[in-house]
Amino acid sequence: MLILENVSKSYDGKKYAVDNLSLEISKGEIFGFVGPNGAGKTTTIRMITGILSPTKGRITINGRDISDKPIEAKRNFTYVPDHPEIFKSIRGIDYLNFIADMYEVPVDVRRERIEKFTRDFEIYDDLTRPINSYSHGMKQKLLISGALIPDPNLFILDEPLSGLDPRSARILKDIMRYHCENGGTVFFSSHILEVVENLCDRVAIINRGKLIACDTLENIKRNKDKTLEDIFLELTDNE
Numbered sequence: 001m002l003i004l005e006n007v008s009k010s011y012d013g014k015k016y017a018v019d020n021l022s023l024e025i026s027k028g029e030i031f032g033f034v035g036p037n038g039a040g041k042t043t044t045i046r047m048i049t050g051i052l053s054p055t056k057g058r059i060t061i062n063g064r065d066i067s068d069k070p071i072e073a074k075r076n077f078t079y080v081p082d083h084p085e086i087f088k089s090i091r092g093i094d095y096l097n098f099i100a101d102m103y104e105v106p107v108d109v110r111r112e113r114i115e116k117f118t119r120d121f122e123i124y125d126d127l128t129r130p131i132n133s134y135s136h137g138m139k140q141k142l143l144i145s146g147a148l149i150p151d152p153n154l155f156i157l158d159e160p161l162s163g164l165d166p167r168s169a170r171i172l173k174d175i176m177r178y179h180c181e182n183g184g185t186v187f188f189s190s191h192i193l194e195v196v197e198n199l200c201d202r203v204a205i206i207n208r209g210k211l212i213a214c215d216t217l218e219n220i221k222r223n224k225d226k227t228l229e230d231i232f233l234e235l236t237d238n239e
């Protein structure tokens, strides 16, 4: 579903923020992407979503190269960024209809999905208010609802749980699991290692732009009676 082949990114032409990263994520997987601050997670996600061009390497989504066939590639995924910066003066419902229009979601289907997700996230009654009156968490929930409405093959989330209250975090985790059980794929970054440990089929650990582990949790923890947090701290100890 998602393939990164020897992907690198340098912002200044000298240092690599992402250095020769290769990953292959299959249909139906929940894939967790972890690493310390500044490791290169957001840079990687921005390259996958076509916001940034890789300095080297190739990224394909469902067989479409994000650089050569951006429109076809983008039809296969939706994305929730780490900072919920969205249009401020429009209403929540206008934003959701805009996303539904972009992905050509039929009117009856969108109505049902908008109601379902926004009721789950308890923002349904706020949809007629302008987005600039929303709290950080409400904006995050609106973005997540928007990303779910097209029912994408691949759901990409950068730090999706930051800013969510416990009930909303649980709902999102259930949605991510449900999405994968029904043939969808989820790629997400997180600093919350317990969530990654409980939710993911596989996990990749990135440090200083380089991939240092990529496997199932069972294999990463093989022969070690340790938590993912212990292993993460061991593997990313830069001293």
Ligand SMILES: Nc1ncnc2c1ncn2[C@@H]1O[C@H](COP(=O)(O)OP(=O)(O)OP(=O)(O)O)[C@@H](O)[C@H]1O
Binding pocket: 011, 017, 035, 036, 037, 038, 039, 040, 041, 042, 043, 044
């Ligand atoms: N726009 C930019 N211009 C220059 N350097 C950048 C830019 N964005 C990120 N970087 C650098 O690239 C490296 C990776 O940053 P990135 O934001 O991808 O890390 P991250 O793993 O998402 O970190 P965090 O967990 O703190 O969000 C860092 O050294 C950062 O300083």
